[in-house]
Amino acid sequence: MASSLAPLVLLILRRQESYGYQIIQELKEKTGGELQVAEGTLYPVLKKMEAKGWIEGDWKKADSGRERRYYALTDKGGQELDAQFSQLNYINDLIHKLWNLPTSTSSNPSTTI
Amino acid sequence: MESTNFNLEQSIHDYISVISNRGSITSADATELSAHIFDAAEALSRQGLSEEEAFIIATKRLGTEEVLTEEYSKVNTSVKTNYVWAYLMAGFSLFYALPAIVFSAVAVFYFFIYQTYQTSSSAVFIVTSFHILFMASVWYLLKFKRSVSYFIERQIERNTIPFLIVCFSLLGFVFVGKGVLYKAFPGLSVLYFPVYAFDSRWIEFTFYATVLSLLGVVVSLVFSVNKLEVLTPRTLLEKPATLFLLAFGLITEFLAASTRTFHINELLYRDLIFGLVYSIAAFSIVYYNRASNSKYLMTAFLPVFLLEMGGSYILLEKGDGYSFVSHALAIILGIAAGRFLAGKVARYVASIA
Numbered sequence: 001m002a003s004s005l006a007p008l009v010l011l012i013l014r015r016q017e018s019y020g021y022q023i024i025q026e027l028k029e030k031t032g033g034e035l036q037v038a039e040g041t042l043y044p045v046l047k048k049m050e051a052k053g054w055i056e057g058d059w060k061k062a063d064s065g066r067e068r069r070y071y072a073l074t075d076k077g078g079q080e081l082d083a084q085f086s087q088l089n090y091i092n093d094l095i096h097k098l099w100n101l102p103t104s105t106s107s108n109p110s111t112t113i
Numbered sequence: 114m115e116s117t118n119f120n121l122e123q124s125i126h127d128y129i130s131v132i133s134n135r136g137s138i139t140s141a142d143a144t145e146l147s148a149h150i151f152d153a154a155e156a157l158s159r160q161g162l163s164e165e166e167a168f169i170i171a172t173k174r175l176g177t178e179e180v181l182t183e184e185y186s187k188v189n190t191s192v193k194t195n196y197v198w199a200y201l202m203a204g205f206s207l208f209y210a211l212p213a214i215v216f217s218a219v220a221v222f223y224f225f226i227y228q229t230y231q232t233s234s235s236a237v238f239i240v241t242s243f244h245i246l247f248m249a250s251v252w253y254l255l256k257f258k259r260s261v262s263y264f265i266e267r268q269i270e271r272n273t274i275p276f277l278i279v280c281f282s283l284l285g286f287v288f289v290g291k292g293v294l295y296k297a298f299p300g301l302s303v304l305y306f307p308v309y310a311f312d313s314r315w316i317e318f319t320f321y322a323t324v325l326s327l328l329g330v331v332v333s334l335v336f337s338v339n340k341l342e343v344l345t346p347r348t349l350l351e352k353p354a355t356l357f358l359l360a361f362g363l364i365t366e367f368l369a370a371s372t373r374t375f376h377i378n379e380l381l382y383r384d385l386i387f388g389l390v391y392s393i394a395a396f397s398i399v400y401y402n403r404a405s406n407s408k409y410l411m412t413a414f415l416p417v418f419l420l421e422m423g424g425s426y427i428l429l430e431k432g433d434g435y436s437f438v439s440h441a442l443a444i445i446l447g448i449a450a451g452r453f454l455a456g457k458v459a460r461y462v463a464s465i466a
Contacts, residue, residue, distance in 0.1 A: 020145060021152040038176025039153070043145055044184040051188070059271070068148050069141075 005037070005045050006054075007088065010073065010081040013055060017072035020046060046071060054080050119165040125150045132178050137186035139193065140266045150175060199269045199277060206280035213287045217294055219247075224298055227310055237313040244319035248326045255330055258337070258344050314375045321371035325364050332360045350401040355412055358398075362413035365394040366421060369444075384439050388447030395451030400459055410448060418444055 005027075012018060012026050023046075024039050049055045054077030057069045073081070128150070129143045138146070150171045157167035175181070223240065230236035268276040308320045333349055336357040342348045353361070369390035377383040391414065398413060399406045421444065425437055 019148075021149045038180050039149065039174045040146060040176040040181045041184045043142065043149075044188045047142075047185075047188045062148075064151075066148050066151055067144055068152075069145050 005042060006049055007081065007084045009042070009045065009049065009071075010054065010077055010084070013071060013073040013077070014081060017070050019068040019070050021068075023071075049077070052080075053077070119163075119168075121151075121154060121164045121168055124165075124168050125154075128172055132181055135178065135182045137182045137189055137193075139189060139270050140263060141270045142185060142189070146175065146181075196269055196273075199273050200265075202277055203265065203269065203280045206277075206284045210280070210283035210287045213291070214283075217290070221294070221298065223308070223311075232310075232312050236311055237315055240311060241313075241315045241319050244316070244323045248319070248323050251326055251330050255333060255344060258334065317374040318371055321374065322368060325368050325371070328367075329364050332357065332364070336360075346397065347401055350397055352402065353398070353409060358409055358413040359416060361394070361398075362417040365391060365413070366417035370421075380436055380439060384443035387440070388443035388450075391444050391447035392451035392454075395448040396455040396458075399452045399455035403456070403459055406452070410452065414444075414448055 008027060009023060012023055018026070020042055021039075024042055027035050046055065046057070050057050050071070053074060055071045056074050057071050059067050060070050062068050125147050129147050132138060132146070133140075133143050150168070153171035153174065154164065154167040157170055158164060162170070222243070226236050226239055230239070308317055311317075333344065336354060337344050337349060340348050349357075369387050372386045372390060373383075375383075375386070377386070395410060395414070398409050402409055418441075422437075422441060425440055
């Protein structure tokens with residue numbers, strides 16, 4: 001589950017830089033609260049994305065005096081997003097095409113798998 | 114549900130510490146996760162929950178310790194291993210450079226005091242007070258062990274290269290500075306010369322005590338590596354490891370032996386002060402270990418007792434068996450007195466608590 005967060009995070013950061021808690025909130029909001037993931041697991045994902053150079057983290061002090069790590073999309077991350085976006089779209093189209101094929105009538109498909 | 118003494122900051126700190134102690138997250142990760150819980154708890158509080166309720170829900174949403182440890186360890190293993198080299202390099206530079214700077218500064222200090230006051234009582238007073246202050250401050254600084262390691266960890270994680278540059282610059286500074294220093298003060302021999310030059314028993318004794326303190330601080334640092342609590346005399350002395358006790362006994366013996374610098378001719382007083390050092394050492398062990406302290410006392414003091422007796426026997430002048438016995442008695446009685454007093458004091462402290 002955690003690794004499929006990456007393209008979603010890239011999409012969120014495409015608009016503006018953000019920090020972990022805010023990213024999670026936005027994901028939750030967009031999915032209507034259906035996103036079932038331990039919030040803390042986002043951070044290792046962010047870390048991995050940063051190591052790959054897709055995003056860039058920067059410590060900033062919030063008004064409360066606490067430190068937050070803000071992440072911003074890098075050029076490389078933008079390219080990665082484009083690549084993943086077209087790849088996901090491609091797979092999505094393919095799934096739809098296969099889904100809409102007429103089901104076989106020769107035998108019960110559920111028992112042949 | 115409302116708890117009056119709930120402390121959000123402390124609870125978050127404790128919660129993150131549990132995850133931290135599993136070793137798969139870095140200090141930066143810990144800061145980030147703490148900030149997350151803070152933000153989440155704050156948002157929940159705004160919805161009308163108490164701080165404690167908000168904390169519980171925020172940590173539940175964050176995920177269990179197992180899940181977080183597992184996910185982080187996938188990313189962090191190689192990161193943490195890479196840092197080992199940075200720690201080694203920073204450690205080498207700091208452990209070489211900082212003592213060198215401090216000792217050189219001390220040598221220059223001795224030099225100027227000697228130039229100005231020679232062996233007068235002012236010199237004795239200044240240098241002795243300096244030794245005592247120095248001793249007190251190294252023990253006091255030990256309290257900040259955790260802040261120091263946290264600071265270094267943070268620097269290594271966040272500013273690896275700049276931090277290493279600073280460390281190596283210190284090292285370079287020491288190499289260059291040493292040359293300059295010896296040229297400026299040709300007579301300066303670090304530490305060794307000035308202490309004897311002052312020709313004062315007070316300076317000499319406090320000097321030895323200071324050196325032994327530094328040794329004690331190193332021993333304390335080494336033996337507290339596995340302890341998670343804040344370093345206090347209690348965490349150090351409670352249920353001590355055998356090796357720690359051996360080192361403790363050795364330092365006690367060295368400190369007791371240093372009292373000979375007072376050159377007291379009266380046998381009684383000489384042994385009294387020798388026994389007193391053992392008393393204090395025994396007191397500190399027994400005070401923090403009410404039960405099974407005989408075992409600890411034996412481990413700490415039997416080897417050095419034998420060492421001391423062996424040494425005395427070899428150095429024994431013919432026909433001086435009397436001082437040999439009184440010396441042995443001083444140590445044994447000293448330990449017994451320390452033990453007795455520690456028991457009394459511990460009981461008294463428990464009764465008023």
